Amino acid sequence: AQSVTQLGSHVSVSEGALVLLRCNYSSSVPPYLFWYVQYPNQGLQLLLKYTTGATLVKGINGFEAEFKKSETSFHLTKPSAHMSDAAEYFCAVSRGTGNQFYFGTGTSLTVIP
């Protein structure tokens, strides 16, 4: 079975500070991992994904995430937070091609000016 745990339902950072959003997964097979961002009353926008290959993945808007198999983690980071980063972030795991997504409970990011 697949599952995703996002530690911290709310994270607040100061503008310019490091953003770290945590995601741990469980999967009986090599997972495909995704981070999505959702702004109020909007759908999901893909930030980045890991399927195979390099474990450090760079995405849009300066975000990146590192797949650590030994820790079963896929934490999302950004060196310097911007006000426009305030949104809800979802980590998701897929079992691979053709399989459904399982979403974490989400982390609401607040950026303090």
Next chain:
Amino acid sequence: GAVVSQHPSWVICKSGTSVKIECRSLDFQATTMFWYRQFPKQSLMLMATSNEGSKATYEQGVEKDKFLINHASLTLSTLTVTSAHPEDSSFYICSARVGTSSYEQYFGPGTRLTVT
């Protein structure tokens, strides 16, 4: 590319009526579409998987007679909430997968349903 649209983006209906939500893949053919439900401040919960030309597969606990899903073409899936009640008020999001072997899902912008 890979744009998914939903219509309407926002709908209010009276209790007891039915409402249909459309999900379209605009620039690709989607063999499989997914329907999710999202309550305020919560995550997305998969409701059903819709395959073109066949019956939808519903997740446990989702009433198939209440949430009717039709995937009649490779670019359109519809979700009909029948006899809607206030507890059906939610944000409904669809996604579409390119081909049968792709891991990518492209999400629509969502439909806000309010039942009064």
